[in-house]
Amino acid sequence: MEEENNILRETVAEFCEKNLDEKKIETEGITEKLTELIASQGFLGSAVPDKYSGSGLDETSYEIILEEIAKYSPSVAMKIFILNSMYYPAVKGTSAEDTLNDASTGKISVAVDFINKAGSIESESGKAKGTLKNILGTDADKLVVFGDSTSIVSGPFKSDSRDFMGFRGLKFGDLHLDNSVQVLDKHSRMAEIMENSYGPASAIGLGMISGALQKAIDYTNVRKAFGNKLRDFEPVSFRLARFRAMESILRNSLYSRIDPYYTFNFAMEHLVEIARYSVNTHGGYGYFKDFGVEKFYRDAIVMKSIFYGTDELRKLTEHVYSEKINFV
Known part of the structure; x- marks a missing residue:
């Protein structure tokens, strides 16, 4: 396994050297073209099962990918992390699980609100209304929110993007919601997801x-x-x-x-x-x-x-x- 891990490290490092322009990512963000390229290498959906177009890698391989990419672009590593370590376990075993196919291939972008905990939004007649502040990934097509339950809100979203101190490759700002919402779990999966x-x-x-x-x-x-x-x-x-x-x-x-x-x-x-x-x-x-x-x-x-x-x-x-x- 050690030899396989070393090969994986070299492969990811070579990809980063050739394709991750750190200055461009910091100023222009992670473009759709770059996202598709990362997905084509199997990095975007590293830990997502292959039945959902992911790579289904073991924990060690997934973490090697995150480590090597973070050396070049922490923003890209964070994008991969949000999908695999936060969005995937939030929708796993729910009616939204099929969204993983498009997420793993870069066809849709996903985000998870792990700051507001849904305290500032209201759900009414299948709609989520209110403003979520400080969202990392305001250009997302799907957003998982946590409150007393775990829910998913579908975009497109109205947003106010602004400069952010860190992870500048990801768009950051506030989302103004008037979007359809679906409860995935009557319990919040936040604590378990964060711990894992x-x-x-x-x-x-x-x-x-x-x-x-x-x-x-x-x-x-x-x-x-x-x-x-x-x-x-x-x-x-x-x-x-x-x-x-x-x-x-x-x-x-x-x-x-x-x-x-x-x-x-x-x-x-x-x-x-x-x-x-x-x-x-x-x-x-x-x-x-x-x-x-x-x-x-x-x-x-x-x-x-x-x-x-x-x-x-x-x-x-x-x-x-x-x-x-x-x-x-």
């Missing part, structure tokens, strides 16, 4: 760490200050070496399946720190898009704000104690 996404989310974090670190190492290997390369200054080289060790620990933890709770928390705790330092090694140049490192810092902040907070720390604590705790 720890591995894939960690893989994206790992890829972002690797991408940011490589930018920093490459730059400090050629940039000079006071007649010496930046790599020759101990505070710089020692810290980058320590971060590389953290990256290796995270990768081993993820793929050896030690514990998804610990792996996820380790990834989220160090993601912003490493991305920020990688920007700092470039000095003022780090904030220029041309150097391609600032996106990792922006995306890291957004990634952590979305997926990591008090709820995750509570879960980790209860996992450690193996029982529910009455927090004070």
Whole structure:
């Protein structure tokens, strides 16, 4: 299996090198043409069963794809993640399961609202009405929302798109709903979906760490200050070496399946720190898009704000104690 995984890594890396123009994705977004190309390689529906035009890959293969793509474009990795780790488990076993065929082939775009939890919309006569704020993927054709239940809203949507700090390859903004809605499950699948996404989310974090670190190492290997390369200054080289060790620990933890709770928390705790330092090694140049490192810092902040907070720390604590705790 290790040889197969290495081949998969090389294949994905080669695809990214040839087809993922990171600067273009950041400014123009993930186009339909690029989406179709990603789908044709089997990456878009990586974990979706082949009966729904997906690749039906195992967990390790799926996470390798996310990691390698995140090194080049966290936005593309997030698009794949939303379909496979959030949309697919939300519609699995429901009347909307057949939408996976078009989603996996890139014919439709999907989004999942994991911020509002449907609190700001009303359902009336099969219609969803109201405004959902801060949606990642306002150009979606299908949107899964969570409240007391799990529902799917069908587009097209009226939206107010705006600039967003992170994942700029995905359109971001508010959706003004007056659209048909269908209840998929009388219970919210949100908690279960988020918990099962720890591995894939960690893989994206790992890829972002690797991408940011490589930018920093490459730059400090050629940039000079006071007649010496930046790599020759101990505070710089020692810290980058320590971060590389953290990256290796995270990768081993993820793929050896030690514990998804610990792996996820380790990834989220160090993601912003490493991305920020990688920007700092470039000095003022780090904030220029041309150097391609600032996106990792922006995306890291957004990634952590979305997926990591008090709820995750509570879960980790209860996992450690193996029982529910009455927090004070």
